[in-house]
Amino acid sequence: xxxxxxxxxxxxxxxxxxxxxxxxxxxxxxxxxxxxxxxxxxxxxxxxxxxxxxxxxxxxxxxxxxxxxxxxxxxxxxxxxxxxxxxxxxxxxxxxxxxxxxxxxxxxxxxxxxxxxxxxxxxxxxxxxxxxxxxxxxxxxxxxxxxxxxxxxxxxxxxxxxxxxxxxxxxxxxxxxxxxxxxxxxxxxxxxxxxxxxxxxxxxxxxxxxxxxxxxxxxxxxxxxxxxxxxxxxxxxxxxxxxxxxxxxxxxxxxxxxxxxxxxxxxxx
Amino acid sequence: xxxxxxxxxxxxxxxxxxxxxxxxxxxxxxxxxxxxxxxxxxxxxxxxxxxxxxxxxxxxxxxxxxxxxxxxxxxxxxxxxxxxxxxxxxxxxxxxxxxxxxxxxxxxxxxxxxxxxxxxxxxxxxxxxxxxxxxxxxxxxxxxxxxxxxxxxxxxxxxxxxxxxxxxxxxxxxxxxxxxxxxxxxxxxxxxxxxxxxxxxxxxxxxxxxxxxxxxxxxxxxxxxxxxxxxxxxxxxxxxxxxxxxxxxxxxxxxxxxxxxxxxxxxxxxxxxxxxxxxxxxxxxxxxxxxxxxxxxxxxxxxxxxxxxxxxxxxxxxxxxxxxxxxxxxxxxxxxxxxxxxxxxxxxxxxxxxxxxxxxxxxxxxxxxxxxx
Numbered sequence: 001x002x003x004x005x006x007x008x009x010x011x012x013x014x015x016x017x018x019x020x021x022x023x024x025x026x027x028x029x030x031x032x033x034x035x036x037x038x039x040x041x042x043x044x045x046x047x048x049x050x051x052x053x054x055x056x057x058x059x060x061x062x063x064x065x066x067x068x069x070x071x072x073x074x075x076x077x078x079x080x081x082x083x084x085x086x087x088x089x090x091x092x093x094x095x096x097x098x099x100x101x102x103x104x105x106x107x108x109x110x111x112x113x114x115x116x117x118x119x120x121x122x123x124x125x126x127x128x129x130x131x132x133x134x135x136x137x138x139x140x141x142x143x144x145x146x147x148x149x150x151x152x153x154x155x156x157x158x159x160x161x162x163x164x165x166x167x168x169x170x171x172x173x174x175x176x177x178x179x180x181x182x183x184x185x186x187x188x189x190x191x192x193x194x195x196x197x198x199x200x201x202x203x204x205x206x207x208x209x210x211x212x213x214x215x216x217x218x219x220x221x222x223x224x225x226x227x228x229x230x231x232x233x234x235x236x237x238x239x240x241x242x243x244x245x246x247x248x249x250x251x252x253x254x255x256x257x258x259x260x261x262x263x264x265x266x267x268x269x
Numbered sequence: 270x271x272x273x274x275x276x277x278x279x280x281x282x283x284x285x286x287x288x289x290x291x292x293x294x295x296x297x298x299x300x301x302x303x304x305x306x307x308x309x310x311x312x313x314x315x316x317x318x319x320x321x322x323x324x325x326x327x328x329x330x331x332x333x334x335x336x337x338x339x340x341x342x343x344x345x346x347x348x349x350x351x352x353x354x355x356x357x358x359x360x361x362x363x364x365x366x367x368x369x370x371x372x373x374x375x376x377x378x379x380x381x382x383x384x385x386x387x388x389x390x391x392x393x394x395x396x397x398x399x400x401x402x403x404x405x406x407x408x409x410x411x412x413x414x415x416x417x418x419x420x421x422x423x424x425x426x427x428x429x430x431x432x433x434x435x436x437x438x439x440x441x442x443x444x445x446x447x448x449x450x451x452x453x454x455x456x457x458x459x460x461x462x463x464x465x466x467x468x469x470x471x472x473x474x475x476x477x478x479x480x481x482x483x484x485x486x487x488x489x490x491x492x493x494x495x496x497x498x499x500x501x502x503x504x505x506x507x508x509x510x511x512x513x514x515x516x517x518x519x520x521x522x523x524x525x526x527x528x529x530x531x532x533x534x535x536x537x538x539x540x541x542x543x544x545x546x547x548x549x550x551x552x553x554x555x556x557x558x559x560x561x562x563x564x565x566x567x568x569x570x571x572x573x574x575x576x577x578x579x580x581x582x583x584x585x586x587x588x589x590x591x592x593x594x595x596x597x598x599x600x601x602x603x604x605x606x607x608x609x610x611x612x613x614x615x616x617x618x619x620x621x622x623x624x625x626x627x628x629x630x631x632x633x634x635x636x637x638x639x640x641x642x
Contacts, residue, residue, distance in 0.1 A: 066636065126606075157367065157369060159365045159366075159367065159369040160369050160371060162334075162336050162356070162363075162365070162369070163363070163365055163369035163370075163371075164371075164382070165335075165336075165355075165356040165357045166334055166335075166336075166356055166357070166359075166361060166362070166363040166440075167357075167363075167382050167383035167386060167431075167434070168357050168358075168382075168383050168386040168387055168434065169357055169382070170357055170362070170386075171357075174357075177382075178371055181371060181373045182372070226483060256316045
């Protein structure tokens with residue numbers, strides 16, 4: 001009896017431990033004072049963070065990643081939002097097909113996408129340019145934006161748009177004053193996911209970042225292959241913190257969106 | 270007050286003419302949602318479209334608002350066809366079933382929304398919004414969000430928003446459907462008051478016949494995409510044109526009978542050997558099988574205290590099969606000769622003898638309350 005009730009908690013605990021332990025190890029190692037990767041660390045210090053922040057070989061890829069991710073956010077959010085709005089207005093049969101096509105970059109194995117992009121871009125001499133990284137990552141990020149905005153749209157009462165039109169708002173005014181503010185949480189969540197998608201992406205970067213557009217994950221990969229010191233742990237920890245913060249922000253936005261939706265549906269009840 | 274949206278004819282309502290209006294959603298499927306609706310809605314009238322769900326009333330309203338395009342026919346407002354006009358240029362106020370208030374805007378911003386679209390300056394806007402909120406008895410609620418209001422209050426805000434720009438026509442799609450009975454009755458009276466105050470044309474859609482009877486100048490009863498009958502509440506209740514209207518509005522008894530004679534607007538028909546006289550709005554001929562209808566509360570037991578005059582009444586022998594005391598009245602289920610069920614409602618009084626189940630009795634009712642449908 002007591003064992004039966006303890007079992008689920010134990011299983012969940014083990015799963016969480018299994019998932020979180022490597023991250024915890026990385027975080028601890030990043031504060032190590034040793035000159036080599038070892039666990040547990042002999043003493044603690046910030047020397048590997050200093051190493052990271054003072055080394056242009058690390059900082060340059062970091063800036064490339066940030067710039068690429070920001071450009072991806074702008075492009076993917078714009079395109080993904082438009083796509084979601086368009087798909088929502090399609091007849092049902094077409095909607096399924098269009099949604100499937102838009103989501104295909106998530107379904108096709110990453111390595112296949114990467115090879116395809118590599119061949120396509122090399123034909124136009126794009127490989128190794130930041131533009132190539134932005135375009136490729138935008139393709140990967142758009143599905144996240146579409147999914148998120150579509151979810152927001154489905155929570156909106158279609159009568160709100162009709163009400164706006166009946167009150168004299170042109171279709172344009174209806175979009176900017178009613179639809180857009182209502183799907184805004186979904187758009188922002190989509191934008192955050194677009195950032196994370198680009199910032200964390202490695203496979204496509206391996207193929208097309210060349211030497212001219214080395215991103216942070218690519219730099220980390222190279223570092224692991226050629227020489228290894230605890231700087232990688234510091235970089236990893238920073239990346240984890242950033243990603244976690246963005247995920248947290250996305251979660252808060254979703255919460256807020258749910259509250260608004262609750263209001264609309266309670267009015268309908 | 271400014272003359273926003275009054276088209277130069279301030280203080281009067283728009284007239285609306287629907288001519289052979291049709292709506293088919295799917296070409297492959299021949300069923301018409303709206304099938305040849307013609308209606309003349311007068312300036313300043315409170316017209317209700319009443320019908321069961323799927324009768325085409327909401328589709329008709331949506332076509333007037335401009336959210337659906339007619340498959341055939343025409344809609345004219347003040348004599349001008351609006352079929353090709355987009356909804357945002359029709360200048361029609363509309364109250365939706367679930368209010369459709371913008372959840373991200375305050376009450377003030379919601380009500381000011383149509384004014385903003387029309388470029389009304391901010392100061393003027395604030396004044397008009399305050400007036401509109403006053404009109405629906407919600408002054409001082411401007412800073413709240415819709416989610417902070419009760420259903421009834423949200424409904425009032427929706428009305429304020431739909432009339433603040435002074436449209437000459439207000440459409441309402443079951444605006445009270447989501448509210449409880451008590452509140453609904455209060456708001457029905459308020460709608461009537463609002464209609465009188467504003468003097469504009471109201472087109473109101475509901476499936477609630479009581480609501481329609483209480484509020485409307487005229488009612489268009491809809492069934493299967495067609496108008497079954499148009500008339501004042503009294504017309505529809507006292508002189509239904511057809512079986513659907515008789516059955517849908519109020520409770521009705523139906524007696525199948527065979528016509529034996531027609532004189533002027535009166536018809537004599539035979540039911541199980543009993544001759545019954547009825548008013549006959551349409552044409553009929555001897556020998557035809559027809560349906561006679563009468564209201565349960567207009568039947569009386571024709572013995573003891575009954576004082577009606579023989580010449581103006583029909584009489585029928587029945588057996589009591591069920592007797593229910595319901596406070597203000599007694600409700601009897603009766604059976605006539607061949608098994609036809611008849612409902613009789615009698616105002617309750619300690620002075621009136623209650624009938625027992627199984628008792629045989631005779632009932633009587635006025636010829637004027639007997640209609641051939």
